[in-house]
Amino acid sequence: MIDKIVNQKAWFFILPVTLLVAFNAIIPLMTVVNYSVQETFGDNVFFWEGVTWYEQVLNSDRFHAAFLRQLSFTGMILLIEIPLGIAVALSMPRKGPWVSVCLVLMALPLLIPWNVVGSMWNIFALPDSGLLGRMINGIGIDYNFTQQPVSAWLTTVVMDVWHWTSLVVLLAYAGLCSIPDAYYQAAKIDGASGWAVFRYIQLPKMKRVLTIAILLRFMDSFMIYTEPFVLTGGGPGNTTTFLSIDLVKIALGQFDLGPAAAMSLIYFLIILLICWVFYTLMMRHEN
Amino acid sequence: MKISIYFKWAPSTLYIIFLMLPIYWLINMSFKTTNEILGVFSLWPQQFTLDNYKTIFTDPTWYNGYINSLTYVVTNTVISVAVALPAAYAFSRYRFLGDKHMFFWLLTNRMAPPAVFALPFFQFYSAIGLFDTHIAVALAHCLFNIPLAVWILEGFMSGVPKELDETAFLDGYSFWRFFIRIFVPTIAAGIGVAMFFCFMYSWVELLLAKTLTSVDAKPIAATMTRTASTSGYELGLLAAAGTLTIIPGAFVIYFVRNYIARGFALGRV
Numbered sequence: 001m002i003d004k005i006v007n008q009k010a011w012f013f014i015l016p017v018t019l020l021v022a023f024n025a026i027i028p029l030m031t032v033v034n035y036s037v038q039e040t041f042g043d044n045v046f047f048w049e050g051v052t053w054y055e056q057v058l059n060s061d062r063f064h065a066a067f068l069r070q071l072s073f074t075g076m077i078l079l080i081e082i083p084l085g086i087a088v089a090l091s092m093p094r095k096g097p098w099v100s101v102c103l104v105l106m107a108l109p110l111l112i113p114w115n116v117v118g119s120m121w122n123i124f125a126l127p128d129s130g131l132l133g134r135m136i137n138g139i140g141i142d143y144n145f146t147q148q149p150v151s152a153w154l155t156t157v158v159m160d161v162w163h164w165t166s167l168v169v170l171l172a173y174a175g176l177c178s179i180p181d182a183y184y185q186a187a188k189i190d191g192a193s194g195w196a197v198f199r200y201i202q203l204p205k206m207k208r209v210l211t212i213a214i215l216l217r218f219m220d221s222f223m224i225y226t227e228p229f230v231l232t233g234g235g236p237g238n239t240t241t242f243l244s245i246d247l248v249k250i251a252l253g254q255f256d257l258g259p260a261a262a263m264s265l266i267y268f269l270i271i272l273l274i275c276w277v278f279y280t281l282m283m284r285h286e287n
Numbered sequence: 288m289k290i291s292i293y294f295k296w297a298p299s300t301l302y303i304i305f306l307m308l309p310i311y312w313l314i315n316m317s318f319k320t321t322n323e324i325l326g327v328f329s330l331w332p333q334q335f336t337l338d339n340y341k342t343i344f345t346d347p348t349w350y351n352g353y354i355n356s357l358t359y360v361v362t363n364t365v366i367s368v369a370v371a372l373p374a375a376y377a378f379s380r381y382r383f384l385g386d387k388h389m390f391f392w393l394l395t396n397r398m399a400p401p402a403v404f405a406l407p408f409f410q411f412y413s414a415i416g417l418f419d420t421h422i423a424v425a426l427a428h429c430l431f432n433i434p435l436a437v438w439i440l441e442g443f444m445s446g447v448p449k450e451l452d453e454t455a456f457l458d459g460y461s462f463w464r465f466f467i468r469i470f471v472p473t474i475a476a477g478i479g480v481a482m483f484f485c486f487m488y489s490w491v492e493l494l495l496a497k498t499l500t501s502v503d504a505k506p507i508a509a510t511m512t513r514t515a516s517t518s519g520y521e522l523g524l525l526a527a528a529g530t531l532t533i534i535p536g537a538f539v540i541y542f543v544r545n546y547i548a549r550g551f552a553l554g555r556v
Contacts, residue, residue: 123312
């Protein structure tokens with residue numbers, strides 16, 4: 001860490017960023033706050049409602065159900081993607097021509113537009129004309145993600161694993177590459193087992209990048225909208241209606257602006273809170 | 288020994304195969320006729336056709352979608368990195384009133400679900416007359432790309448020793464001359480990584496891009512969803528359009544492939 005000089009003029013450097021982000025964040029966020037405490041019947045006529053919408057959202061079964069679905073989805077993909085990402089990163093070559101090949105191929109899913117990811121998995125998993133659907137049905141399992149809740153749920157999880165595990169791989173791989181060879185040589189001299197090398201050398205070195213990976217994956221999966229929307233449309237029934245899909249349904253579909261705005265703020269605060277708690281815990285552990 | 292080497296490579300090999308299967312299936316579909324897709328199941332096209340691609344390259348509603356998307360993505364990348372550079376420099380070199388709070392506030396915008404902002408953005412950009420323009424989408428995407436760019440660049444800049452700045456100032460460089468001629472080339476790798484991420488997140492985002500556009504600036508991704516719902520099930524065309532959206536990303540990855548791993552390790556990302 002470099003010691004920094006106190007310089008209030010530095011504010012001029014961050015002024016453009018502040019203005020641009022404030023322009024994008026504060027004005028729309030104020031609109032949301034505005035809607036969340038008022039009732040409107042159009043024509044810019046508003047009535048003060050106080051915390052009615054917040055109470056309504058917090059007490060609604062629909063919100064609870066969507067929130068639980070969201071939590072279990074995020075929990076599931078984190079439990080799969082983080083260990084899988086580490087395992088793949090460990091097995092990647094450290095040098096040689098294959099490194100580039102691996103990196104390029106693995107980064108590919110990250111740069112595909114999210115609705116294309118949805119369409120791609122739709123085509124891939126169709127029970128009659130998709131490769132995956134055909135294979136699963138071929139081995140005797142009845143599978144149809146447009147009609148069976150379990151299939152829809154599993155397809156969404158596998159799609160997310162396909163889409164985002166590479167981010168964890170890239171981060172974990174970067175962490176592994178930063179370990180000097182001397183560490184491994186020392187471990188070899190000490191006769192350390194493969195597990196010991198992983199537990200006492202590789203894992204500690206990857207800790208920071210893994211924290212970032214978990215944070216990013218948590219945030220992004222908690223906001224997931226496009227991929228499940230294109231794949232299943234939130235169905236069958238409500239089985240894959242996550243928080244964002246539900247929010248868009250309420251805000252743009254039913255145009256219930258008050259409840260939608262209250263839900264938006266609660267949703268945003270939940271993400272902030274979880275990120276903050278996680279980050280603080282990780283940092284405290286480090287010190 | 289040899290077997291154990293194969294075994295060691297197994298997870299990454301299997302993982303890459305798993306990644307490639309859906310992409311292969313998409314490309315496979317894009318060379319098939321709609322009749323073949325719905326009629327027979329085959330692992331490769333039986334009646335190979337380029338018609339789907341021909342439709343896309345000759346129909347303006349399709350190829351304009353690509354031009355629109357690339358326009359706002361490049362605009363956004365340039366804006367985000369340009370304004371993030373001085374800000375990241377300030378965060379990495381100076382202490383000032385409220386610096387930590389500012390940094391955290393910036394990052395909270397990265398945590399804001401786009402679904403929360405869709406409706407207010409629509410109203411806001413309509414009110415200031417920017418609805419359905421490329422700049423509207425480019426500005427809207429700044430919401431999550433600027434914090435990310437600042438975060439990445441700050442990590443890289445903190446890795447550059449402060450002596451570099453001091454020596455340059457002693458040599459009589461003015462601040463901006465030093466910044467542009469010496470500092471920016473020094474952290475070129477970081478700028479590459481930041482641009483990669485800005486490009487990526489702007490290119491893949493659809494919810495805001497779709498909400499803020501209707502005709503003139505409609506992104507390719509929105510063209511796809513609307514075509515899919517209006518003209519029935521033209522899977523071949525959809526697959527061809529999807530395949531073409533993978534290409535710009537593949538190009539970008541190819542150019543920054545050596546920086547990605549290094550960038551993550553150096554930067555504080």
